[in-house]
Amino acid sequence: MTKDIRYDELCIGDRARFSKTITEHDVYSYAGITGDFNTVHINQEMAQKSPFKTRIAHGMLSAGLISTVLGTKLPGPGTIYLKQDLKFLKPVHFGDTLTAECEIVKKIDEKKRLELSTVVHNQQGEEVLSGIALVMKED
Numbered sequence: 723m724t725k726d727i728r729y730d731e732l733c734i735g736d737r738a739r740f741s742k743t744i745t746e747h748d749v750y751s752y753a754g755i756t757g758d759f760n761t762v763h764i765n766q767e768m769a770q771k772s773p774f775k776t777r778i779a780h781g782m783l784s785a786g787l788i789s790t791v792l793g794t795k796l797p798g799p800g801t802i803y804l805k806q807d808l809k810f811l812k813p814v815h816f817g818d819t820l821t822a823e824c825e826i827v828k829k830i831d832e833k834k835r836l837e838l839s840t841v842v843h844n845q846q847g848e849e850v851l852s853g854i855a856l857v858m859k860e861d
Contacts, residue, residue, distance in 0.1 A: 726798060726799045726800060727796070727797055727798050727859075728861045729797070729834045729836075729859045729860075729861055730861075732796075732797055732826060732829065732836065732859065733826065734826050734827060734828065734829060735825065735826065736796060736825070736826045737796065737823060737824060737825040737826070738791050738795035738796035738823070738824060739791060739795075739821050739822060739823040739824075740787055740790045740791045740794075740795060740821070740822050741819060741820065741821040741822075742787060742819070742820055743817065743818070743819040743820075744779045744783065744784070744814055744815075744816060744817070744818050744819075744820060745816065745817070746816050748779070748783065749763055749764070749777070749779050749780065749783065749816065750764065752779075752780050752782075752783045753780070756780075756782075758780060758782075760780075762774065762777065762778060763777055763778065763779065763780055764777065765777070774813050776815065777815075777816060778813040778814055778815060779813075779814040779815070779816065779818070781808075781810045781814075781851065783814075784810075784814050784820055784822075784842050784850055784851055785806070785808055785842070785851060785853075787820055787822035787842060788806070788822045788824060788840045788842065788853075788855065789803060790822065791822050791823070791824045791840075792824060792838070792855060792857055795824075796824055796826070796838075797826075797836060797857060797859040800859060800860040800861065801857050801858070801859055801860075802857060802858040802859075802860065803855065803857055804835070804856045804857055804858055805855065805856040806840070806853060806854075806855045806856075807853045807854045807855075808840075808851055808852075808853040809851060809852050809853055810850070810851050811848075811849050811850055811851055811852065812844070812848055812849070812850045813850070814844065814850050818844045818845060818850075819844065819845040820842050820843065820844055820845075820850065821842065821843050822840070822841070822842045823840075823841050823842075823843070824838045824839070824840050824855065825838060825839045826838050827839050827854075833858065834858060834859050834860070834861075835856060835857065835858050835859070836856070836857050836858075836859060837854060837855070837856055838854070838855045838856075838857065839852075839853075839854060840852065840853045840854065840855050841853075
């Protein structure tokens with residue numbers, strides 16, 4: 723975890739990232755926590771009939787890595803996640819290493835809010851999802 727950064731120390735262009743390899747265990751744990759047992763995620767035989775031809779990770783599991791960046795790195799502790807716009811671009815396969823990156827693109831000083839571009843890349847550098855987050859940073 724990084725040091726607690728005050729709102730007035732944050733600047734447009736500041737960025738941070740977090741990487742994680744997605745495992746079969748991660749996908750099954752996510753399914754158990756959320757109740758999302760869609761066969762494209764957990765049943766190889768059924769997933770072979772899908773457009774992906776194999777099991778894929780839940781899109782929101784990938785999106786959850788953005789929350790890790792926001793809550794632990796930038797803006798960091800004290801951040802309240804208010805809104806997220808997401809576009810899912812590519813499937814995530816078991817064994818993919820994902821890197822979530824967030825960059826401050828706008829400061830809203832009167833409310834201590836920040837708008838951040840959010841993107842997740844796989845190990846080939848391909849964007850698997852992108853979007854915009856709105857957060858509130860408490861000092």
